[in-house]
Amino acid sequence: MHIIETRDLCHTYKNNIDALKNISFIAPRNTRIAIIGPNGAGKSTLFKHFNGVLKPTSGKVLIRGEPITKENIREVRRTIGLVFQNPDDQIFSPTVEQDVAFGPANMGLDDETVKHRVSESLRIVGLSDYRTRVPHHLSGGEKKRVAIAGIIAMEPQVLVLDEPTAGLDPQGVREIIRFIHDFTVKYGMTVIFSTHDISLVAELAEYIYVMNNGSFVAKGTVAEIFSQPNLLTSVRLDLPVLPKLISSLRARDIPVEMGYTFQEAESAFLKAFGKDV
Numbered sequence: 465m466h467i468i469e470t471r472d473l474c475h476t477y478k479n480n481i482d483a484l485k486n487i488s489f490i491a492p493r494n495t496r497i498a499i500i501g502p503n504g505a506g507k508s509t510l511f512k513h514f515n516g517v518l519k520p521t522s523g524k525v526l527i528r529g530e531p532i533t534k535e536n537i538r539e540v541r542r543t544i545g546l547v548f549q550n551p552d553d554q555i556f557s558p559t560v561e562q563d564v565a566f567g568p569a570n571m572g573l574d575d576e577t578v579k580h581r582v583s584e585s586l587r588i589v590g591l592s593d594y595r596t597r598v599p600h601h602l603s604g605g606e607k608k609r610v611a612i613a614g615i616i617a618m619e620p621q622v623l624v625l626d627e628p629t630a631g632l633d634p635q636g637v638r639e640i641i642r643f644i645h646d647f648t649v650k651y652g653m654t655v656i657f658s659t660h661d662i663s664l665v666a667e668l669a670e671y672i673y674v675m676n677n678g679s680f681v682a683k684g685t686v687a688e689i690f691s692q693p694n695l696l697t698s699v700r701l702d703l704p705v706l707p708k709l710i711s712s713l714r715a716r717d718i719p720v721e722m723g724y725t726f727q728e729a730e731s732a733f734l735k736a737f738g739k740d741v
């Protein structure tokens with residue numbers, strides 16, 4: 465049984481915008497899935513269905529095989545942690561500490577455990593010194609990290625991150641990448657994320673869904689999707705710079721193996737120059 469599944473999910477907003485059209489999606493356990501697509505493709509709308517923020521206009525959302533109901537929604541939100549694209553939709557407590565504690569405290573955990581989870585989550589996002597700060601007065605990137613900390617403090621089985629690195633500085637991006645990687649590799653969890661940062665997709669995703677205009681237009685592994693540059697440009701996306709460079713060299717008969725991540729590309733160039741990898 466899949467931890468998240470949607471079947472022919474459709475969502476029409478009140479203004480008659482068909483934001484999702486027959487979306488059938490599966491998230492297996494212990495994997496990192498990227499959902500990519502241009503502005504307005506429907507990524508955030510889809511994410512809001514994963515933990516019952518929105519209700520399907522038609523079709524189904526199944527969490528561990530069960531539809532989301534009034535009775536199980538608390539349990540669903542404990543299982544599926546959703547970090548919104550806009551942190552202002554999520555942060556509302558007077559201090560950072562209280563905000564991050566809100567989820568775990570609401571789950572009925574004892575004070576000691578809540579305290580521990582708050583410290584650990586703030587450490588992961590690099591905000592240990594921000595406990596008493598007012599979230600409202602934080603910078604955009606700092607707010608984003610508070611929002612992420614608030615969700616990871618609940619220790620969900622699936623983390624759904626809507627543009628997790630948007631607005632973060634380069635070190636913040638590296639910290640989030642490391643965290644997402646560890647979350648799936650060390651703890652066997654599932655992460656679903658959307659991003660416009662195509663190199664982040666290359667570094668992190670194991671599986672990619674490409675969305676456009678409320679539908680999936682392609683799905684596959686990084687190698688499968690990135691070997692179709694025309695597909696990507698047709699939906700306003702692009703290849704990351706490294707595979708783009710390698711493609712251009714290969715087109716001039718310079719024999720460099722294809723690589724999508726920094727590590728793969730580095731090895732490919734070292735090999736091409738006859739150096740030990």
Ligand SMILES: Nc1ncnc2c1ncn2[C@@H]1O[C@H](COP(=O)(O)OP(=O)(O)OP(=O)(O)O)[C@@H](O)[C@H]1O
Binds near residue numbers: 478504
């Ligand atoms: N609350 C709403 N009411 C009406 N229409 C909406 C609402 N939220 C989103 N939409 C519309 O639904 C479509 C999908 O929006 P959505 O936010 O899911 O896209 P997205 O893929 O997340 O885009 P982005 O990359 O800009 O975050 C868009 O056409 C958008 O204008």
Ligand SMILES: [Mg+2]
Binds near residue numbers: 626
């Ligand atoms: Mg969005």
